[in-house]
Amino acid sequence: MNTMDKIFSYIDSHADEMISDLRRLVRIPSVMGEAAEGTPFGEMPARALGEMLEMCSEAGLYVRNIDNYVGTADYYQTEEVPELGILCHLDVVHEGSGWSVPPFDLTEKNGRLYGRGAIDDKGPAAAVLFAIKVLKALSIKPAKNFRLIFGTNEENGSADLTYYRQREKLPEMLFTPDGSYPVINAEKGMLRVTHRISVCPKILSLSGGKAVNAVPEYAEAVLDITNADVSAFSHKFEGVTISAEHADGKTKITAKGKGAHASTPENGANAVTALISAVSEICGDPKLSALSEMFPYGETDGLSVGIKCSDEISGGLTTVLSVISCSYETDGVLEAKQDVRFPVSKTSREILAALTEKAAASGIELNADMISESHYVSEDSALIKKLLEVYELVTGENGYCVAIGGGTYVHETAGGVAFGAEFPGEENNMHGADESISRESLIKNAKIFAAAICSICGVK
Numbered sequence: 001m002n003t004m005d006k007i008f009s010y011i012d013s014h015a016d017e018m019i020s021d022l023r024r025l026v027r028i029p030s031v032m033g034e035a036a037e038g039t040p041f042g043e044m045p046a047r048a049l050g051e052m053l054e055m056c057s058e059a060g061l062y063v064r065n066i067d068n069y070v071g072t073a074d075y076y077q078t079e080e081v082p083e084l085g086i087l088c089h090l091d092v093v094h095e096g097s098g099w100s101v102p103p104f105d106l107t108e109k110n111g112r113l114y115g116r117g118a119i120d121d122k123g124p125a126a127a128v129l130f131a132i133k134v135l136k137a138l139s140i141k142p143a144k145n146f147r148l149i150f151g152t153n154e155e156n157g158s159a160d161l162t163y164y165r166q167r168e169k170l171p172e173m174l175f176t177p178d179g180s181y182p183v184i185n186a187e188k189g190m191l192r193v194t195h196r197i198s199v200c201p202k203i204l205s206l207s208g209g210k211a212v213n214a215v216p217e218y219a220e221a222v223l224d225i226t227n228a229d230v231s232a233f234s235h236k237f238e239g240v241t242i243s244a245e246h247a248d249g250k251t252k253i254t255a256k257g258k259g260a261h262a263s264t265p266e267n268g269a270n271a272v273t274a275l276i277s278a279v280s281e282i283c284g285d286p287k288l289s290a291l292s293e294m295f296p297y298g299e300t301d302g303l304s305v306g307i308k309c310s311d312e313i314s315g316g317l318t319t320v321l322s323v324i325s326c327s328y329e330t331d332g333v334l335e336a337k338q339d340v341r342f343p344v345s346k347t348s349r350e351i352l353a354a355l356t357e358k359a360a361a362s363g364i365e366l367n368a369d370m371i372s373e374s375h376y377v378s379e380d381s382a383l384i385k386k387l388l389e390v391y392e393l394v395t396g397e398n399g400y401c402v403a404i405g406g407g408t409y410v411h412e413t414a415g416g417v418a419f420g421a422e423f424p425g426e427e428n429n430m431h432g433a434d435e436s437i438s439r440e441s442l443i444k445n446a447k448i449f450a451a452a453i454c455s456i457c458g459v460k
């Protein structure tokens, strides 16, 4: 048997060890809590980190806890920056409701393992650890050092990684199994801005959208108009229902569409842009009309707001006008938040300049709230070539690079990529009720990680 076959057959026959490690992690409800001295993200994420470092230490790795922000586990004890880094996170999102099994335990049913963190990201973390245990058990010695890096704040802004990067150099070869296979090598840049306009006194209130990074599914307006007629709009916006209620000489207009993530706005139906279009027409408000012209219903490529662009690597820019709020009782100023995902060949400065010019031409004030440049690692990099080779070896499937509109854990790193842990076409209910991973996928992940370590670090 060659080395890889030995590794794979050991993983097949000892997978229960990995599953009991995963159970230890899932049993700690490591949702972000209140910061206290020594526990920057609350008690539970720190406890999950402690548990993982203990398991790594039991496995013979050299562990360090960096102030409960991040923990590391090295194969060899050396001062040098390791050849390879594998980045996982041990914090999880809130359990929410609707579970058919206990969220903070691991339940195996019909070949699937259920529990919060099963796929995001405790399952992958347990698989990485198991990959190393297998190398140790088979006395396979990597030629170069590698480091596991465990964060505790990925779900709430990744302040863990910022803290680590301020203190330590990340390995040049770095991957995180906190996305999907085969390899995510391009992540669009992100820009969030707020547009401000004064609206006419007939608009008593205007509101819609809950999250700036989502297509809004609901919006409503109250107008100081008796019996405003919305019949012209009831079927005008495909996917959005506009209706009106009349009382006390006022009209309340509601728009119901369909939510979607801002990185895939074509899957939603934007209630906010539909409502703005209807209200601007009913009230004849020139400023609101200008805003509506910049964000026509159904448009997600930024054409009318002057930022449409695309490239071969990451595809087209997408944008969503997502959250609006305005009340005439306060100041009559409408605030409208816009989320932009721009291709890797553009900079935030170019996009912001185009947006500012367009807004200024319509007398709209614009503020940048958040800027994040794009992230791109060349397909020709040694890291990606090796990862795809390993992916093909283990799965028998074709390996390729993927570009996404969202940002992964490695977005702010120099050369990191997302590699796993979700296989194409899998549905694992990440962040939802009954989050799970199949036993088979968990095993495949462990095989891929063991093979990746051997391929990148070499074997003595």
Ligand SMILES: [Zn+2]
Residues within 6 Å of the ligand: 089, 120, 121, 154, 178
């Ligand atoms: Zn994650």
